[in-house]
Amino acid sequence: MKYIIISVKGNDIRAAVYENGNLVEILDDMKRESRLAGGIYRGRVENIVPGMQAAFVDIGLDKNAFLYAGDVVMPEILGNKNVSTSEVPPIKRLLAEGQMVTVQVMREPVGSKGPRVSMELSIPGRFTVFLPKVNYLGVSRKILDDDERERLRKIAEDYRSEGTGLIVRTLAQGVSEIELREDVEKLLKKWEGINFRIGHMSNPGLIYTDSDSFSRLLRETIDNDVDKIIVDNKEFGEELKISLDKLHFKVSPRVIIELKKNIFEEYEVEQEILKALKEKVWMKSGSYLVIEHTEALTVIDVNTGKYTGKLELEETLLKTNKEAALEIARQIRLQNLSGIIVVDFIDMEEDKDWNAVLETLEEACIKDKGKIRIIGRTGLGLVELTRKKEGQPLYTRYTVKCSTCGGRGRVFRNDSD
Numbered sequence: 001m002k003y004i005i006i007s008v009k010g011n012d013i014r015a016a017v018y019e020n021g022n023l024v025e026i027l028d029d030m031k032r033e034s035r036l037a038g039g040i041y042r043g044r045v046e047n048i049v050p051g052m053q054a055a056f057v058d059i060g061l062d063k064n065a066f067l068y069a070g071d072v073v074m075p076e077i078l079g080n081k082n083v084s085t086s087e088v089p090p091i092k093r094l095l096a097e098g099q100m101v102t103v104q105v106m107r108e109p110v111g112s113k114g115p116r117v118s119m120e121l122s123i124p125g126r127f128t129v130f131l132p133k134v135n136y137l138g139v140s141r142k143i144l145d146d147d148e149r150e151r152l153r154k155i156a157e158d159y160r161s162e163g164t165g166l167i168v169r170t171l172a173q174g175v176s177e178i179e180l181r182e183d184v185e186k187l188l189k190k191w192e193g194i195n196f197r198i199g200h201m202s203n204p205g206l207i208y209t210d211s212d213s214f215s216r217l218l219r220e221t222i223d224n225d226v227d228k229i230i231v232d233n234k235e236f237g238e239e240l241k242i243s244l245d246k247l248h249f250k251v252s253p254r255v256i257i258e259l260k261k262n263i264f265e266e267y268e269v270e271q272e273i274l275k276a277l278k279e280k281v282w283m284k285s286g287s288y289l290v291i292e293h294t295e296a297l298t299v300i301d302v303n304t305g306k307y308t309g310k311l312e313l314e315e316t317l318l319k320t321n322k323e324a325a326l327e328i329a330r331q332i333r334l335q336n337l338s339g340i341i342v343v344d345f346i347d348m349e350e351d352k353d354w355n356a357v358l359e360t361l362e363e364a365c366i367k368d369k370g371k372i373r374i375i376g377r378t379g380l381g382l383v384e385l386t387r388k389k390e391g392q393p394l395y396t397r398y399t400v401k402c403s404t405c406g407g408r409g410r411v412f413r414n415d416s417d
Contacts, residue, residue, distance in 0.1 A: 008233035016269045023272040036105045039209040042201040045099045060205040063114030071118035127172040130187035131165030140170040159184045232263040297340035321357045329364030338389035
């Protein structure tokens with residue numbers, strides 16, 4: 001069973017997504033203007049660094065944005081989304097200092113680093129994503145039925161403008177041609193408005209941001225797997241019912257309005273968030289995960305903890321690792337972990353056991369909207385995976401670095417005490 005709890009306080013919207021009784025996602029940046037990812041900016045190239053094959057671009061924020069040469073849209077590579085590093089021309093042939101460019105934020109600032117941007121723009125709709133600068137047509141890999149993929153591809157080809165790109169999203173599965181056409185038409189109209197503003201901006205600054213929290217909630221969070229939605233605001237709840245009914249969602253009659261002072265406290269959402277932010281994440285068996293964050297990657301360590309098992313050693317280890325694989329997939333979504341993620345499972349002897357654990361991990365990651373790639377085991381027996389960065393992780397949204405230890409979690413020992 002999948003259900004969503006929505007808290008509305010003024011213009012601030014927070015949503016908690018549950019699957020089978022477990023909290024799997026926290027969306028608390030539904031309104032925040034500080035959410036940079038996806039925003040389209042007009043920028044000025046401040047300096048070019050040939051040794052990094054990159055440029056730093058002033059987009060009107062505190063820190064200049066990082067633009068890699070491979071993210072510069074060039075006529076010679078339009079339509080080719082698989083250009084190798086060796087094929088990308090030198091950055092000085094692509095850009096000049098002082099040049100004005102239009103870019104989109106791919107990754108938000110991390111630590112001392114500014115946002116990463118791309119000149120390959122994308123505008124998401126409910127069923128499709130419009131690519132105004134790239135000649136490309138694609139269908140979500142999560143749509144597995146070959147006939148359905150071909151149907152959607154043909155429809156997308158019919159409504160795709162020449163020289164532009166279109167990606168059909170997973171939610172388009174089973175959707176009628178009329179609904180897909182309307183979605184594409186909305187995106188084309190939105191792009192016309194963006195293109196007009198681009199032509200009338202001479203200084204760095206924001207051109208477009210998807211700050212409509214209501215639309216983002218409908219597009220990114222609610223799907224036909226949702227069985228129930230609980231909202232603590234009557235006006236928002238009624239508007240949500242009407243919109244869901246227009247979009248033919250089966251959940252529209254099951255939008256429940258509960259006028260509670262703090263619905264997140266009432267349903268213990270806040271407690272679940274606090275648990276996820278602790279260094280140790282305990283599992284039902286008594287085993288636990290240790291999750292450590294660095295600027296470059298996230299490390300997850302699996303420990304048996306209090307769990308000793310009633311089976312043979314190898315069976316106990318397999319059971320613990322499979323439970324950990326399920327919990328790791330949940331924590332990745334819940335904490336919005338991204339980049340390189342390295343997992344140190346408990347070591348096992350049999351290859352078939354490792355295959356079972358990796359299969360469990362892959363299946364558990366299928367529902368994640370983030371793009372996850374499971375690389376497999378390294379030479380040291382660690383499991384490596386990557387996940388595309390979208391927004392800020394949970395720990396940066398809810399915590400700040402300790403002023404005493406600087407975020408290391410340790411302080412100098414005073415032997416004189």
